[in-house]
Amino acid sequence: MNNHLSLHRDRVDEVLKADALEQRMLHIDDDGFTLRVMDTLPQKKRLSAALRFAIPFGCTLLACIVAVAFTPVGSYIFDAYMDFVTETVTPTLIGMAVIFLTVFAVSIGGALSEK
C-alpha cells in the first residue's frame, strides 16, 4: 500500500485502506485448522538406518584403503593392523583404534538419530 501516493485526496483509496485495515483486524479463529494441516503433512523422506550407518562408515573404510594404497599415512594403518593381528599393543594401534571406534560410534549415532 506504500505506493498509493497521490497529490490530491483519493476517496476510493481512503475507503479501501480503511476497509482493508478493518478486515485485517478480524482474526479468523484457528478452530483446529493448524492441527488438520499438521496431520496431513507428508513425512520427509529419510534414508534407512542401515544406510545412515553404512554411508559414513563405508566412506571411512574406503578412505583407509585409499590411504594404505596411495599415501605415506597408509603405513601407519598397515602397522596398526599388523600390531592388532599379532596382539601387540603399540601407540599406533591405540591411535588407530581410537579413530576407528570414533568413526564407528558416529556412524551408529547417525543411524539411530531421529533427525
Place this chain on the structure above:
Amino acid sequence: MNASPGFADNDLIARVLLDDDRNAFGELVRRHQSQLRASLRRMTYGNNDLADDVAQETFILAWKNIKSFRYEAKFSTWLYRIAFNAWQSEVRKKHEVPMDDAMMPEQEAIECVAETAGVRRDMDRAMAGLTVGEHNAITQCYYNDLSHEEAAYVLGIPLGTVKTNILKAKEKMRAKLAAYGPEAGQGVAA
C-alpha cells in the same frame, strides 16, 4: 505441539530446513493461517470451504517446497504466491471461476454480502464489478497490504499490469461508490 512464539519467521524456517522441525512449521501455520484464509476467502468471493481447502493445500505445498524459499520475500508474501497459484490450479480443475478478464456475476456477489451493511456492502458491491485481474490486484495491494512489486511477484504478472489494474479498479469503484450514495462517493468524482 510446542509453540515457539518468541521466534521470528526466519528462525522457524531455519529450524524447519535444518531439522525438519514440524513444531516450528506448526507455529508458522498458526501464525499465518488467519491472514491467509482471509485472503483466500476474498479471492474465492466468500466461498469459505473452498478457501480453507486451498489454504490447507497451500501450507502442505509450503512444507514440501520450503527448501526453495530464498528469504528474498517475506514468508507471508511467499505464502500468498503459493496460495494464489494453488487457487488458480483449483479454478482450472473445477472451471468454477472465470480466469482472465471476465466479470464476476454481480448477483452472486450481492448474495455473498447480503448480510453485510452500509459501507461494507457498498464496498463488496463495488468490488463485484471488477474483473478478476483487477480484483486480484486490489486484494493483494490493499487487503494483503503488499507493495505493487510484491503483488506482481504473488500474481506472477508484470509490475505495470498490477498498476494498470489498480487504476482501472479504482476508477470503476469510484463510479460505483458515487452511484451508491453521497457518503461513500463523496469527493470521488474529483
